[in-house]
Structures are given as structure tokens and as C-alpha cells.
Amino acid sequence: MAGRAAQSGRVRSDGTHEGFLRHENFRWLKIATMMSLLALVSYLLIDVQPRHNGGSWFGYTLGTIGVLIILWLSLIGIRKRKMSRGHWSLKAWTSAHVYLGLSLIVIATLHTGFQLGWNVHTLAYVLMMIVILSGVWGISVYATLPKVMSANRDQTTEAQMLASLRSIDRQLHDAAQPLDQNHAELVRSSLDQDPFGGGIIRRMANRYATCKTRQAHDEILVIMGSQPGGKDDPLEKVGSLLGRKRAILARTRKHLQLKAMLEIWLYLHVPLTFALIAALVAHIVSVFFYW
């Protein structure tokens, strides 16, 4: 899945694509791996008494490296708003961001010395891990979902999705004019409802249990089944329009679900980064305060 993301990069001078993961032949993957291995080997070789913890000289070293990496990683928020090319292109920066971020899993975990508890120190660690894991989630959805999304969209744009929905609503409105009130109400409930309403959970799960369009369509199908009408029966027309609206809604909702999944990681990644920096401030100050 990483491969997909890697392919969707800038076109290089030799004509091949190179994504941020693959940047410069995995330069930052190599650097981050070396850093992690170095930390791990040092951890195993250096004898800290009575056991490894964040408060030994080795612990402080790892902690200092960790906090510097975290601060640098968070600068991507500023960096991405400024374009530049070459060595420190945004792609290089992103590549480093990803791999150095992953190396923090090793560096910070060793910094803890596996001593965790209900305190400010572990809070900072847990926040960092959530930020990293949300980033991993982000990369994986960026790698997989666009393909699913374009298959779902099938050449339609978002504007077209909404336009066709509006069009079908107008047609429904017109077609329902001759209907008696009971049937007209069904159509009206479909027209009045916000078909994409509800919170993040409904959108991510793509479950719209109270969808009036679906209910109206189902009911009209039942009615038509019991009183089959002719070709000119307005109910027939309304039924088929509701069926079309249902299909448009299904596609649009799927699209919304995929977009939500593409986006949601940033709602963890970014705010929790700031929460992490706040927790790090508390963590570091507390260590020196009760020195």
C-alpha cells in the first residue's frame, strides 16, 4: 500500500515517478533506521543502575533527541505553506517527517525505560504514540483510498453529484404534483431531509438509518406492487425518480465516507501534536521542578 502512495509523486527528470516514501532511494528510511538501531543497541549495551529510566544520562540523551525531533516534525505545519525545490523540497521534508516520526517509536519508548504510569510523563508518551499512529493511518489511507474513491465517483465530480441531486429533486417535486396527499408527503419528506446530515460517526460508518428517500422509495414500491398502475401513472414516475435519487445518494455518501476517512487522521494528528507539545512542556518543567 505504501507503493501506491510512492508512485503518485512528482515526475522526475528521468521520467519516473517518485513518491515521498521512496524519496532519494529511501534516504530517510535508512537514516531513521540507523538512528533507531543505534538507540536500541546503546540501550542494550549501556548499563544504567538500577534499571533504564528517563532520568539516567542515557535517558536524558534519548529524551533530548526525542523532543528535538518532535519539534522539528511539528514544523511541517509551517514548512508546507512555503514552497521550495531541491534538497529541502516539501517532498524531502515529508519523507524525513514520516521516517523520523516513525523512529520516535523506538527512541521515545527506550526513553521511558518501559516505566509507564498515570502521570504527565506517560501522557506525553501516549499522545506521541497516537500522533504517530494517526500519521501511519493517514499514509495508509492516502495510499489505498484514492483508488476506491475514483472507482466510486466514476468520472463524476462533487459538483456534478450535487447538481444531479438537485435536478432529481426538482423532477421529483414536479412529478409528485398530481399525487394525493399521502403519497405527496412521502416525496416531500425525501425532499425536505438533509440527506448527509448527522455527525462524524454516521458519515464514517456510512449508515443513514433514518434516510427518508429510502423509506419513501420502499413504501412507494410496496404501494405500486399492490396497485399496479399504467405507464403514465405519476406514482410510477415518482417511484423511479426516488430509485435514482437513492442511487445518487448511495454514491455521494460513499464518497463522503471515503473523504472522511482520508481526512479524519489530521483531526487527531494536528490537535494532538499541540496537546503533545503542551504535555512535553509540562513533562520537562516537572522533571526540573522536582529535580
Added chain:
Amino acid sequence: MSFLIRQISRTSDGREIIRAYPHDVREIIIGREASCEIHLADLAVELRHARLTLQANGKLDVVALAGNGFEVDGSKTSQAVIDPAGGSELRFGSHLLVISVDDGVVVITAERIEVLSDSTQEKDEIGLFTLRSIMPSRRLMAWALSIIILLALLVWPIHTFYNYQNAEKRPAAFHADSLWSSGSLSSPHAGLGMDCQSCHTEAFVAVSDSSCVSCHEDVHDHADPKRLKLAKAPLNWDGKISRKIAETFSRPEGRCVECHTEHEGAGPMEDTKQQFCSSCHTDMNKRLTDTKIANAGDFGTAHPQFKPEVITANGSPPKRERISLDQKPLEDSGLKFPHDVHLSRTNGVARMGQQFGFGQALDCKDCHIKTPDGVQFQAIDMEQSCAMCHSLGIEKIGDTVRTLRHGDPKMVVADLRAFYRAGGPYRVRTRQVMEGRKRPGSYARSQPYYAYFGSVNYSRADSAIRSVFSKGGACYDCHTVITPPAGSDNWQVQKVHQTSRFMMKGWFDHAAHDTETCSSCHAAKKSGNASELLLPGIKTCRTCHGGEASNADVPSSCAMCHSFHADDGAPWVPKFDMTRKRDLSKARVENIKVRT
């Protein structure tokens, strides 16, 4: 003409289109049906929704024709009479009908005031297709979380610290700075968990020894600090880095907490690691050339032979010296005692033991009684452990046996003189004394033992006194007797010194060795002389004990036997009674004193 219907619609660019339909009737129908005079293309409107009747008095009668009513000036009803001249608003579904009069004609202006469907209204498309519409903004979340964290985990704990800085004691409750604790305190310090300031007395200043000694008053230095510094092994590279960092961040060297680390989790305090001792002691004589302490780095591989403190000259006080067991030191305790004879299973001692109910033979425990804590043994008491066989009885008066007084030679002399002075029936009395059962070989049922005198002229006190103090006599067998010049009665017995602890620099706990028999370490059965030290050498210990990192049955760091803060008690081991309550508030009071 009675009605003028003006229907307003809008083009896609918002332009108004007004169509006017005059109706010269007194009654018109409002509904969704195309045949209605007021045709409202509105699904919320019934096919034939309401009827408007213009009455003779010029008023309008509005009646709903189906279940759904309508609104008149904002209130819902199914029937209303309105005065067109006064103007009015009727609401049917999404349509608003404004009624007025113009030149005697009732003008009804109908206009859709709500959108046709939810999707047809203006929407923020970017908002719809992103999470912005349904999630709080990232910026807001970032600020909120950061502020909450800083308030709860930084401001609140700091406030707690300054709030209680001059307080004698914190109330027993949750205190926010405990959120800073990097791990639980060890069990002896568990009571201090919510009172960070019992140790962390000043902000940004490292924990100092004054916090520790405010409770641990008796702790003393391991050695002269100057010599201690000399003895230290040169730091290796990581030690140097560590030292440098500590100096940079003002953490003084040699504080209690360097070894006694805290916040390492609940349970006993961390055992001191062997390396802590061995870093100095492995090759200490290189740096501390005048030291008398032999090098030791590991119990299993680098530890000198034990040097028990033995009495080399019995005097007052006795001369004690630490001599290596390799030199087979002898102890001059002042006592003559063959262990082998007393532990034999076949000789007269065994026979006597059997008669007294000690089983097949005497056992160590028949004489050696443990101290209450089980660590050591009580001193042997002659009356309790020896006198049953080694009787000092001289005379039987009724059922009572008169004895010579043990430990008081002058009284022995006096008693014997008194015995002879008492007179007849002289023969009977002396026979009883001198010829009573003397030794296990001359046992006779139901007869008491008497002190033995060896060869003696039974008729004279002088002779009896000399005999009891001389070879073959009761005193001489066990004690070293200092013979007086001829004609003097000043018989003296050398004082007996029983050593309860030989290993003065280490600690041996017999209770911890309950699984062993006495003879697995002490070769008492083969010892014929009380001066022989029956202490096992290091080789014996090493059958079970090895260094901290060894594969021995009992890996043993230095701290198992040696105490850094050595005193007469057991070394610090992490198994002392954690449940006992200590008055930890004392620590606070002392700390306040230190602070102010």
C-alpha cells in the same frame, strides 16, 4: 371582478416573474390541483386544500377542505374569517398568500417562500465534502487541548507546591503534583506519595541528603569522605558524561538518592547492586595503598577468606584479633570442651544423654539455644546446659542437694571449709560427697550426681579444696585454674569468654540457613578441643552462594552480608516489615526546619 391572483415566481438568476389572473367569482379554491384558482405547486399543499369565500359584508371566509389546516398571520387554524381591507397573510405549505384590497378587488399575492428541497438550497459545498462542517476546528481543538493540559499538569501542580511550601503537613488528599510522579515510591516511603515536598523541598533544586536524614537520623557515612573519594575507581566514559551532566544541572555528587533511587515502583526499595561496591573494592588497594581491607569484587570469584575476630589471649579484657581462617586460628576462650566427646553416639556421654531423655546422643541444640530472632545463639549457661551431668552437688540434706557455687571460687573454698567444719557423722558425709556418682561410667539409678574430686584425702578440707581445683576435680575439667602459692586459698578460675559474633564486618543469619543442618557447616563432631574454631570457610559458603550474576543456587550481592552503613545490626536487606507504621509526618517537620 372579485379576486386578482398574482403568482410570483423567480428565474434562476433571482428575477421576479409576476403573473396575474383575475377571477370574477365569489368563491375560489386553493390547492395543488392544476384546476384550482390558486394553484400552488407545493407538496405540502393538498390537491384541494382550502376554499376562499367572499361574503356580502366584504369579509373573506377561509375553510380548510382536508385534514391539513393553514396559518393565518402565523397561527395555525382550519377555518378563519378575515378582513381583506385590513390585510392578512395566509400560509399554505411553503407558500405565503398576502391578502389586500385594491380598488374593491381582493388581491391575493402567492409566492413560494421556502426552497423546493433541501438539496436545492444554497449550500457550502466545500463544507459538505470536508469534515469542517461536522468536526470542531483543528485549531480550536489544538488550543483547547493544549490549554487544558497546561492548566491541569503544569499550573495546578505548581500552585499546589507553592500552596503547601510553608505548611507543616499536607492534608491527606489528592494533590496535583502527584501527577508528576514518575513512578510509585517504594513501600517504606509509600506514605509520602501525596506529599512530594517531604523530599522535593525546593523548586528546581535537587533532592538533598537533609531530606533523608530528617528521618534517618542514625545513618552514618561509609567511611571518611576524603578516603571515600580516594578509593573511588576512575570514572569510565559514560560515568564521566553522567557526572558532567549532573554538574551542569547542579546535581551534587554522593547524595543518598544516587544509590537509593526512588520512584522505581511500589514494593521494597531497590537492592543495591554489587557493582556499586565492587567499583571501589575490586582493586581498592591500588588507590588506597594503606588500606587494611582486602580487595573484594564478587563473592563467588573475588572475595578473601573470612577473618573472624577471635580471642588470641584470654585476659581482662581479652585480646581479640581478626585472623584469616586459612591460618587456622585458635580461640582462647578459657574453656575446655571437647565437642567430639559430647556428640558421640557410643560413649558414656551418649549413655547419660539417653538416661536424661536426649535421644540416642546429644545434639547441638541441646546446649546451643538460638536467640529470639534466630540470627545467633545465646551464650552457654553452665547451670542450664552443663550441670545436669557436670554436677557441683556435695551433700544431700533431705531432698535438697547442696551445690558448690559456679563462677565463684572463693565461695567454693568457703563452702567446702564450712562442710568440714560442720563435723560428724563425718565418714557418712564425706563418702556421700567423695564417693557419689562421678562420671557417666559410674551411673547408678535414682542417685544424684555429685561433684567429683579425684584422688583426695577425705578427712581434710584443704585436700578436698585442692582436689576440686586440680586435675581430676570438677573445676579443672572444664576450666583453666590459676593455682595459688602454697598455703594460700586464693584459687582462681580463668574467665570464660563466649563469642557470639565472629564475623564483625559481615553478617551471618542462622535463621536464613534453617534448611541446613549444623554439621553441614560446623565440623563439631571431629573437634576435640574447644579452642578450635568450628567456623566454615568461604569454600563452604560458595557451595550455595555465588556472585550477584553467577549461576549459583543463591546469587548473592555484597549487600546480602555487608552493610554500607555498617552497624551492629543486620545489613539493610529489602525484606524488613513494610507494614509497620512509621510517623512520617516527622519528616515534614524536620524538613520545614531545614527549609527555613
